Amino acid sequence: MQTFAFSTVPLEPGRYREALAEPTAGGYASFEGWVRDHNEGRAVRRLEYEAFETLAVKEGERIVAEAVRRFGVTRAACVHRVGALGIGELAVWVGVSAAHRGEAFAACRYIIDEVKHRVPIWKKEHYADGDSGWVNCERCAAVADGRHVHAAEHPLAAAHRHDRIDQAASGGVPPLPPPDYSRQIALPEVGIAGQAKLAAASVLVVGAGGLGVPVLQYLAAAGVGRLGIVDGDVVEASNLHRQPLYGPADVGQPKAEVAARRLQALNPAVRVDVHAERAEASNVDALVAGYDLVMECTDNFRTKFLVNDAVLRACKPAVFASVHQYEGQLQVYRPLPHWPCLRCLWPEAPRDGLVGNCAEAGVLGPVPATLGAMQAMQALKRLLGLDAGETPALVIVDLLGVETRRLAAQRHPGCDHERPGTTPAAEEPGDAMPAELELDFETLAEAFESGLELVDIRESWERAHDPPGLQIPTHLPLSELVHGRAEFPAEGRYLIICAHGVRSLSLTEHLRSLGHPGVYSLRGGLAALKS
Numbered sequence: 001m002q003t004f005a006f007s008t009v010p011l012e013p014g015r016y017r018e019a020l021a022e023p024t025a026g027g028y029a030s031f032e033g034w035v036r037d038h039n040e041g042r043a044v045r046r047l048e049y050e051a052f053e054t055l056a057v058k059e060g061e062r063i064v065a066e067a068v069r070r071f072g073v074t075r076a077a078c079v080h081r082v083g084a085l086g087i088g089e090l091a092v093w094v095g096v097s098a099a100h101r102g103e104a105f106a107a108c109r110y111i112i113d114e115v116k117h118r119v120p121i122w123k124k125e126h127y128a129d130g131d132s133g134w135v136n137c138e139r140c141a142a143v144a145d146g147r148h149v150h151a152a153e154h155p156l157a158a159a160h161r162h163d164r165i166d167q168a169a170s171g172g173v174p175p176l177p178p179p180d181y182s183r184q185i186a187l188p189e190v191g192i193a194g195q196a197k198l199a200a201a202s203v204l205v206v207g208a209g210g211l212g213v214p215v216l217q218y219l220a221a222a223g224v225g226r227l228g229i230v231d232g233d234v235v236e237a238s239n240l241h242r243q244p245l246y247g248p249a250d251v252g253q254p255k256a257e258v259a260a261r262r263l264q265a266l267n268p269a270v271r272v273d274v275h276a277e278r279a280e281a282s283n284v285d286a287l288v289a290g291y292d293l294v295m296e297c298t299d300n301f302r303t304k305f306l307v308n309d310a311v312l313r314a315c316k317p318a319v320f321a322s323v324h325q326y327e328g329q330l331q332v333y334r335p336l337p338h339w340p341c342l343r344c345l346w347p348e349a350p351r352d353g354l355v356g357n358c359a360e361a362g363v364l365g366p367v368p369a370t371l372g373a374m375q376a377m378q379a380l381k382r383l384l385g386l387d388a389g390e391t392p393a394l395v396i397v398d399l400l401g402v403e404t405r406r407l408a409a410q411r412h413p414g415c416d417h418e419r420p421g422t423t424p425a426a427e428e429p430g431d432a433m434p435a436e437l438e439l440d441f442e443t444l445a446e447a448f449e450s451g452l453e454l455v456d457i458r459e460s461w462e463r464a465h466d467p468p469g470l471q472i473p474t475h476l477p478l479s480e481l482v483h484g485r486a487e488f489p490a491e492g493r494y495l496i497i498c499a500h501g502v503r504s505l506s507l508t509e510h511l512r513s514l515g516h517p518g519v520y521s522l523r524g525g526l527a528a529l530k531s
């Protein structure tokens with residue numbers, strides 16, 4: 001076991017204790033720090049810890065090594081929680097095994113005191129009526145009362161927000177503060193794990209106009225790791241009233257390039273890829289292949305259907321929107337066999353020019369802004385896995401009457417979805433074999449076409465290196481399910497997938513025992529599939 005570590009999941013003192021056991025040790029002392037429900041007279045509801053892990057781990061390891069040397073103990077270790085914690089949760093654990101109890105107690109006390117004062121960990125307390133902000137840093141408190149000087153000389157001092165004034169005073173250009181996603185991380189459905197999902201995600205935005213601008217701004221601000229902008233146009237003066245990412249000085253410049261610069265300034269942590277070209281039949285597949293999710297934000301039907309057909313071929317989710325005067329339409333596509341595509345709703349695909357676009361019909365800026373914001377919301381839901389129970393629909397937004405209508409959408413029987421060998425919904429597995437726990441599929445494509453929704457329960461790090469053609473959009477890490485931070489949908493038909501079919505089988509058995517009839521495990525996991 002590492003002598004000092006951070007954990008984003010609940011601590012397991014029993015397991016750590018075993019790792020410290022030694023035949024030569026006659027004593028073991030441990031300290032557990034718990035989250036309590038009050039601090040300085042205020043009722044605390046929950047709290048968050050954040051650390052600059054690389055440097056914090058080094059300092060923590062030094063402290064443990066000092067304790068071992070100083071008190072001559074056998075073994076010692078410390079694990080600190082980071083992320084969102086509830087009342088009563090274990091925030092920090094210290095364990096020491098030693099020949100005798102005296103040095104075990106002393107080393108244990110030394111480690112927890114030094115960790116509190118020296119390891120750069122930020123804490124945010126949430127009260128019934130607000131939060132403390134990221135301010136309650138033990139290290140700063142220690143400096144303030146004169147017991148320690150670590151903060152001033154610590155390499156992390158520069159990164160610490162309390163010290164920003166000092167940097168400015170020292171004459172240099174103060175570095176930008178790191179992105180602060182705390183207001184979205186605070187949502188229990190997002191959390192640290194959700195933020196990590198956004199950071200790992202990539203989204204292609206086709207069209208950087210009235211819809212694309214709010215989509216790009218909100219996805220960049222939310223910390224989506226990589227954004228691709230497809231737009232072959234230049235900024236025109238007539239765009240500015242509804243595309244406020246651009247200004248008069250940008251007129252005549254390529255939109256994709258200007259947008260990328262602005263987004264980079266908005267959130268330097270996000271990578272922005274520029275595709276200063278129109279989406280065409282010749283490039284659309286290559287563009288779509290490089291991203292997890294596609295946002296269709298153009299104002300022409302030719303491109304919308306081009307993108308529709310490309311996401312069907314690539315089995316990628318997409319979010320479509322369009323506006324016409326005071327009305328807008330929103331449609332989400334998910335790569336599921338029963339899920340309707342754009343052509344299912346518009347079997348007679350309108351040709352360009354048949355329906356007025358903004359140039360001909362006129363538009364007020366907030367109309368595409370509203371639809372773009374709704375698209376961005378759908379994208380975040382998809383990336384965070386918050387749309388598991390959602391059914392296909394066409395959402396119509398009337399900005400004059402301020403009304404939203406949701407029309408259930410169905411797959412058009414005549415739409416072949418451009419996919420080879422699609423299986424009609426009636427042939428979904430399960431009805432004939434309710435007792436079967438495991439299903440066999442040769443390829444992921446075959447599994448996608450089974451009528452079951454594929455759910456990847458591997459951890460994020462296991463998914464990080466999946467090749468583009470082998471990505472499963474729906475992700476519910478087993479760790480999140482086990483620790484109650486995510487719930488498996490109570491209804492629906494799912495194929496649960498992990499690396500080798502072991503974790504997925506045990507989860508399937510568990511869900512069946514809870515009365516969920518529609519869950520199956522992919523036998524042998526991803527390792528059993530032919531590529």
Ligand SMILES: [Zn+2]
Binds near residue numbers: 340417
């Ligand atoms: Zn269709």
